[in-house]
Amino acid sequence: MALIVELLYTLVVTLRDVLPIAVIIFGFQFLVIRKPVPNLRRVAIGFIYVLVGLSLFLVGLEKALFPLGRVMAEQLTRPSFIQAGAVMEQQFHWLNYYWVYGFAFAIGFSTTIAEPSLMAVAIKANEVSAGAIGVWGLRIAVALGVAVGITLGAYRIVVGDPIHYYIIAGYVVVIAQTRFAPKMIVPLAYDSGGVTTSTVTVPLVAALGFGLSETVPDRNPLIDGFGLIAFASLFPIIAVMAYAQLAEFMNRRAAN
Amino acid sequence: MRKGIVKLGLSVASSMKDLAPILIVVAVFQLGVLQQPLPNLVETAIGVLLVLLGLTFFINGLELGLFPVGESIAHAFARKGSVPWLLLFAFALGFGTTVAEPALIAVADEAASIASEAGVIAMTDAAREGYAGGLRLTVALSVGVAIVIGVFRIIKGWRLDLMIMGGYLLVVIMTALAPREIIGIAYDSGGVTTSTITVPLVTALGVGLASSLKGRNPMLDGFGLIAFASLTPMIFVMAYGMVF
Numbered sequence: 001m002a003l004i005v006e007l008l009y010t011l012v013v014t015l016r017d018v019l020p021i022a023v024i025i026f027g028f029q030f031l032v033i034r035k036p037v038p039n040l041r042r043v044a045i046g047f048i049y050v051l052v053g054l055s056l057f058l059v060g061l062e063k064a065l066f067p068l069g070r071v072m073a074e075q076l077t078r079p080s081f082i083q084a085g086a087v088m089e090q091q092f093h094w095l096n097y098y099w100v101y102g103f104a105f106a107i108g109f110s111t112t113i114a115e116p117s118l119m120a121v122a123i124k125a126n127e128v129s130a131g132a133i134g135v136w137g138l139r140i141a142v143a144l145g146v147a148v149g150i151t152l153g154a155y156r157i158v159v160g161d162p163i164h165y166y167i168i169a170g171y172v173v174v175i176a177q178t179r180f181a182p183k184m185i186v187p188l189a190y191d192s193g194g195v196t197t198s199t200v201t202v203p204l205v206a207a208l209g210f211g212l213s214e215t216v217p218d219r220n221p222l223i224d225g226f227g228l229i230a231f232a233s234l235f236p237i238i239a240v241m242a243y244a245q246l247a248e249f250m251n252r253r254a255a256n
Numbered sequence: 257m258r259k260g261i262v263k264l265g266l267s268v269a270s271s272m273k274d275l276a277p278i279l280i281v282v283a284v285f286q287l288g289v290l291q292q293p294l295p296n297l298v299e300t301a302i303g304v305l306l307v308l309l310g311l312t313f314f315i316n317g318l319e320l321g322l323f324p325v326g327e328s329i330a331h332a333f334a335r336k337g338s339v340p341w342l343l344l345f346a347f348a349l350g351f352g353t354t355v356a357e358p359a360l361i362a363v364a365d366e367a368a369s370i371a372s373e374a375g376v377i378a379m380t381d382a383a384r385e386g387y388a389g390g391l392r393l394t395v396a397l398s399v400g401v402a403i404v405i406g407v408f409r410i411i412k413g414w415r416l417d418l419m420i421m422g423g424y425l426l427v428v429i430m431t432a433l434a435p436r437e438i439i440g441i442a443y444d445s446g447g448v449t450t451s452t453i454t455v456p457l458v459t460a461l462g463v464g465l466a467s468s469l470k471g472r473n474p475m476l477d478g479f480g481l482i483a484f485a486s487l488t489p490m491i492f493v494m495a496y497g498m499v500f
Binding site: 003013016017018020021023024025028029032033035037038039042043044045046047048049050051052053054055056057058059060061062063064065068069072075076081099102103106107109110111113114116117119120121123124125128129163164167168171174175178183184186187188190191193194195196198199200202223224225226227228229230232233 | 274275277278280281282284285286289290292294295299300301302303304305306307308309310311312313314315316317318319320321322323324325328329332333336338341345348349352353355356357358359366370416417420421424427428431436437439440441443444446447448449450451452453454455456457459460463467474475476477478479480481482483485486
């Protein structure tokens with residue numbers, strides 16, 4: 001019973017999010033373009049599917065994964081847990097946080113694989129490139145990028161470096177890669193930075209950042225808790241270009 | 257009917273593949289590293305089932321509804337040839353989808369409490385609400401502007417990489433000038449603005465536009481809208497932090 005109420009509530013909230021989009025699209029369609037929407041019935045069914053799908057997805061995540069993920073992030077960053085597995089004598093050595101890095105990597109990778117907006121972009125890219133860009137190839141490249149990004153972001157919170165050094169260094173790498181990567185991949189790579197962090201990744205990653213900045217000494221959660229998402233949207237750009245560069249390199253070697 | 261069931265079964269199976277990594281990670285860390293039992297097994301199983309169903313519906317709805325609509329609007333505007341209307345549509349889409357984005361509302365509230373704690377604004381609810389509301393409008397405005405710039409680029413065929421690098425340069429300059437408290441939030445706001453419904457629509461719009469304009473390549477020119485939408489919020493939020 002409670003589940004049904006929750007489902008209906010989420011459906012209403014999702015509807016409220018979709019409403020402005022629907023108003024803009026259909027408003028322009030009828031007032032500016034002044035032509036009926038092609039296959040209106042199919043499109044309407046599609047919109048309903050998206051609405052219902054997103055609501056079920058969100059309720060399911062809130063039921064199954066988020067509470068567990070949040071508790072795990074909290075427990076893994078707890079000082080008593082870190083001390084119990086300490087490998088370094090010093091009390092607060094960054095190496096002692098190895099399970100946190102492992103969790104950051106694993107959760108970054110796995111949540112990105114399940115991210116619906118990334119699936120959408122991968123499907124589109126596959127279609128536009130006539131199959132040259134594989135749906136799974138792109139998704140795995142992006143997921144690896146997010147995994148590395150979040151791990152590095154967790155390390156940054158532990159050692160307390162200013163965030164902009166890392167981000168600016170990342171920009172330099174992106175610019176250098178842009179020069180050498182195959183031209184076709186560059187726009188897609190830039191886009192994949194923004195699509196990685198939405199419904200699945202943000203809540204879990206935010207919990208990790210917050211837990212970490214609360215328990216590491218001398219960190220302020222209000223300042224240091226932010227920034228993981230920025231890492232997660234920069235590193236996929238690097239990873240996707242690297243994936244294309246690698247593919248090109250392999251092809252050239254096979255040709256010779 | 258049989259065909260439909262087989263198709264449904266196939267898409268549920270592929271959703272299962274999407275979800276398997278998370279389940280494995282959670283199970284391994286919970287049982288192996290933290291060495292604790294999985295709580296509420298029944299509830300978790302129901303949740304996973306809902307996620308599976310939801311993902312299946314979403315992906316099917318994408319192909320039926322969001323992609324075709326984005327593309328047909330792009331084609332219609334291209335045929336109509338009215339650039340001002342297209343740009344207005346681009347702005348409305350960017351602004352309208354961002355201003356109500358739940359992730360953005362959460363980040364804006366968080367930013368307001370930081371600002372009041374740092375003494376930038378008064379420690380009152382009214383001041384915080386005003387600050388958070390202003391921030392939300394700023395980000396929504398920045399995404400609207402981003403989609404307009406991105407669509408204009410597709411029409412003109414300008415080079416994406418040079419424009420993005422210019423954006424990076426602006427981010428670096430603004431970082432040097434903006435107050436330290438706002439930097440983390442500004443950087444994060446780039447990632448949270450693009451929601452699950454916006455991304456497929458905007459992607460379809462860009463690709464549709466690039467494929468219906470002469471001399472544009474959907475692969476080279478069609479992508480890049482999201483990239484702008486995750487870059488401009490950083491610049492605008494830092495500017496907002498400097499003004500206040």
